[in-house]
Amino acid sequence: MSAHSSRAITRSPVRNTLRLAGVIAAKDLRAEFRSRTALVSALVFAALVLVVFNFARDPTAVSATDLAPSALWVTFAFGAIVALNRAFSMEREHAALDGLLLAPVPREALYLGKLLANLAFVGIVEAVTLPLFILFFDVDLRHALPGLVIVAVLASIGFVAVGTLFSAMAVRTRFAELMLPVLLLPFMVPPLIGAASLTARLLADRPLNEMFGLLRLLALYDLVFVILGTLLFPSVVDE
Amino acid sequence: MSDSLAAARTVIRRGRWIAAVGLAGLAGVYVLALQYTPMEASQGLAQKIFYLHVPAAWTALLVFSIVGIVSALYLWLHDPRLDLFAEASAEVGVAFSAIMLTTGPIWAKPIWGTWWQWDPRLTLTLFLFFLYVGYLALRSAVYDPAERARFSAVVAIMGLILVPFVHLSVYLFRTIHPMPIVLKPSAPSLPGVMLRTLLVSFAVCLVLYAGLVTMRYGIGLVQHAREGAIDNA
Amino acid sequence: MPRYDGPLLSANGLTRAYGRLQVLRGLDLTLESGDALAVVGANGAGKTTLLRVLAGLMRPSAGEVRVEGRLLSAGDPDARRPLGLVSHHSLLYDDLSLLDNLMFAARLYGLRDPRRTSLAALETVGLGSRADESPRRLSRGMVQRAAIARALLHQPSVLLMDEPFTGLDSPAALQLRALLAAHAGAGRALVIVTHQLAEAWELASRIAVLVGGRWALEERRTGDVGAFLPRYHALTSA
Numbered sequence: 001m002s003a004h005s006s007r008a009i010t011r012s013p014v015r016n017t018l019r020l021a022g023v024i025a026a027k028d029l030r031a032e033f034r035s036r037t038a039l040v041s042a043l044v045f046a047a048l049v050l051v052v053f054n055f056a057r058d059p060t061a062v063s064a065t066d067l068a069p070s071a072l073w074v075t076f077a078f079g080a081i082v083a084l085n086r087a088f089s090m091e092r093e094h095a096a097l098d099g100l101l102l103a104p105v106p107r108e109a110l111y112l113g114k115l116l117a118n119l120a121f122v123g124i125v126e127a128v129t130l131p132l133f134i135l136f137f138d139v140d141l142r143h144a145l146p147g148l149v150i151v152a153v154l155a156s157i158g159f160v161a162v163g164t165l166f167s168a169m170a171v172r173t174r175f176a177e178l179m180l181p182v183l184l185l186p187f188m189v190p191p192l193i194g195a196a197s198l199t200a201r202l203l204a205d206r207p208l209n210e211m212f213g214l215l216r217l218l219a220l221y222d223l224v225f226v227i228l229g230t231l232l233f234p235s236v237v238d239e
Numbered sequence: 240m241s242d243s244l245a246a247a248r249t250v251i252r253r254g255r256w257i258a259a260v261g262l263a264g265l266a267g268v269y270v271l272a273l274q275y276t277p278m279e280a281s282q283g284l285a286q287k288i289f290y291l292h293v294p295a296a297w298t299a300l301l302v303f304s305i306v307g308i309v310s311a312l313y314l315w316l317h318d319p320r321l322d323l324f325a326e327a328s329a330e331v332g333v334a335f336s337a338i339m340l341t342t343g344p345i346w347a348k349p350i351w352g353t354w355w356q357w358d359p360r361l362t363l364t365l366f367l368f369f370l371y372v373g374y375l376a377l378r379s380a381v382y383d384p385a386e387r388a389r390f391s392a393v394v395a396i397m398g399l400i401l402v403p404f405v406h407l408s409v410y411l412f413r414t415i416h417p418m419p420i421v422l423k424p425s426a427p428s429l430p431g432v433m434l435r436t437l438l439v440s441f442a443v444c445l446v447l448y449a450g451l452v453t454m455r456y457g458i459g460l461v462q463h464a465r466e467g468a469i470d471n472a
Numbered sequence: 473m474p475r476y477d478g479p480l481l482s483a484n485g486l487t488r489a490y491g492r493l494q495v496l497r498g499l500d501l502t503l504e505s506g507d508a509l510a511v512v513g514a515n516g517a518g519k520t521t522l523l524r525v526l527a528g529l530m531r532p533s534a535g536e537v538r539v540e541g542r543l544l545s546a547g548d549p550d551a552r553r554p555l556g557l558v559s560h561h562s563l564l565y566d567d568l569s570l571l572d573n574l575m576f577a578a579r580l581y582g583l584r585d586p587r588r589t590s591l592a593a594l595e596t597v598g599l600g601s602r603a604d605e606s607p608r609r610l611s612r613g614m615v616q617r618a619a620i621a622r623a624l625l626h627q628p629s630v631l632l633m634d635e636p637f638t639g640l641d642s643p644a645a646l647q648l649r650a651l652l653a654a655h656a657g658a659g660r661a662l663v664i665v666t667h668q669l670a671e672a673w674e675l676a677s678r679i680a681v682l683v684g685g686r687w688a689l690e691e692r693r694t695g696d697v698g699a700f701l702p703r704y705h706a707l708t709s710a
Contacts, residue, residue, distance in 0.1 A: 024580075094563055102528065236393055
């Protein structure tokens with residue numbers, strides 16, 4: 001009897017998938033924190049986008065609070081696209097993806113693991129961009145902060161779910177850095193519409209009950225595209 | 240190999256006939272719309288473009304759904320002909336989508352006074368175009384035929400599911416940010432004669448699609464047969 | 473659990489196309505315990521494709537692969553468990569240390585005590601002292617040894633190797649052969665795909681020549697590589 005099976009830890013399939021997703025996400029985070037390349041690039045990029053926004057508007061005509069939803073969400077969206085390429089580029093370096101595909105790891109676990117790692121990165125980019133925005137534009141957003149965090153999480157899950165799937169494909173095409181935005185941007189629009197509208201309402205201290213429609217839209221989008229991404233991911237990585 | 244090549248050429252020929260019928264039908268629609276359909280009271284001559292714009296839009300949407308469904312079938316059955324058909328449909332569909340996008344503003348400007356509006360329907364037409372272009376761009380960027388088929392199938396399915404979300408989110412956006420209500424040119428109660436022209440035009444578009452997609456599919460089959468012949472020689 | 477007595481790896485009717493080009497044309501293969509099969513052939517004969525199909529990294533258009541009797545399919549992760557892969561790529565992450573790389577693999581395979589297992593594996597290949605270094609800083613030979621340590625971590629019964637001697641100088645190739653010879657034995661099998669037949673000759677118990685997606689020859693390895701080469705060249709230039 002082969003020795004490997006006696007050393008394997010057996011669990012229920014769902015728990016195993018979640019465990020493996022965690023292992024993969026942890027590896028991604030560990031690797032990124034060693035080199036910090038992708039993270040720093042994404043953060044610097046986000047900061048630069050904010051700078052451009054500042055100089056591209058007329059402060060007497062557009063108040064910072066009016067600008068906030070667009071500036072924040074365009075910055076988050078483009079920062080996310082920059083960060084998304086990282087996930088599968090690292091797997092191409094020394095054909096490490098083969099190691100992941102060979103291991104007894106369900107494809108769903110690979111997708112979820114990458115999704116979690118990407119969410120963490122996008123979350124970091126957003127968490128740094130928000131205070132930068134407050135700093136650069138001198139606007140007080142503290143009253144809306146809890147709501148903003150919820151909106152950011154909901155919207156980010158949506159476009160990271162699609163972005164993780166598409167980046168797995170884009171990384172194998174010509175002009176990968178161009179292909180990802182071309183494919184992904186249409187998919188970012190519904191979450192962005194929801195997120196920007198909700199951000200504007202939160203900043204204007206609108207009552208919460210007006211926002212349920214948009215929140216439901218974001219949640220539904222997340223649910224549908226995480227499930228769809230999980231179902232379609234094997235078709236992307238299995239030759 | 241020569242058998243499949245001959246079969247493919249037959250497909251192209253059949254497609255050519257159907258497309259010719261479609262083109263003749265298109266000419267007929269022009270005549271029908273301009274000569275035999277009454278002028279719309281408030282919009283005048285500019286309204287006639289409606290008989291091309293709306294059927295083109297319906298066809299573009301229908302064809303995109305076909306691309307999505309055929310792609311899902313491909314992922315299930317792995318038959319390369321399904322992929323070739325999806326590709327052929329997408330190339331024809333993008334043409335209808337482009338017609339829809341260009342006739343829209345041409346119609347809108349004299350009627351609404353503006354080239355564009357971000358209402359759910361128009362925004363959807365724009366997105367459909369982007370999804371088509373994304374699908375075709377992805378195909379041109381992947382060399383391995385099996386990989387190309389798989390990847391574009393994934394994008395097509397995702398795109399199809401996205402369509403209702405775009406519609407829903409723009410609708411919610413508009414509910415929250417009310418914009419000036421403009422005259423909706425395609426009134427819900429369309430007089431019988433105009434409805435008839437519209438439906439005839441749609442039927443002609445479908446015939447044209449059928450003909451063009453058959454031709455393009457046939458061309459795809461020829462390429463497929465040729466690639467095998469060269470490499471297997 | 474009943475002990476499995478059949479072949480460690482069996483493949484039937486493997487067919488794989490690239491577009492309309494047939495790369496594998498109905499190949500059969502059986503690996504018994506103790507077998508070490510060297511698969512040779514000219515470039516483009518389908519060797520790498522065959523290995524990827526055997527590893528479950530590529531789905532054949534027709535045919536099936538069974539590992540320890542269990543059908544290999546993307547939807548059955550545990551069927552892959554007895555497989556190990558060493559390729560001319562290292563499968564390692566440059567941003568992680570060797571130890572972190574191996575511990576990651578150990579966790580993927582659900583092994584107990586990843587740290588101890590990984591350190592032991594690195595010691596076995598003589599890289600114990602370099603455990604905290606990144607693969608970037610190692611020579612090609614050392615990286616290949618680390619890749620082998622990673623591949624053998626979960627004690628696979630079938631080790632698949634794709635051009636493992638690429639870029640190795642003579643001492644490194646010698647070390648590699650020694651490591652592989654140590655791995656071979658009862659309950660294990662080895663497949664080496666290579667175009668450097670001389671390197672794999674001593675390790676192999678069987679030789680198979682792939683020409684145009686089909687077996688041109690398949691026999692037990694006997695005698696000297698020098699005696700075999702003329703027959704090999706005759707087959708591959710036909």
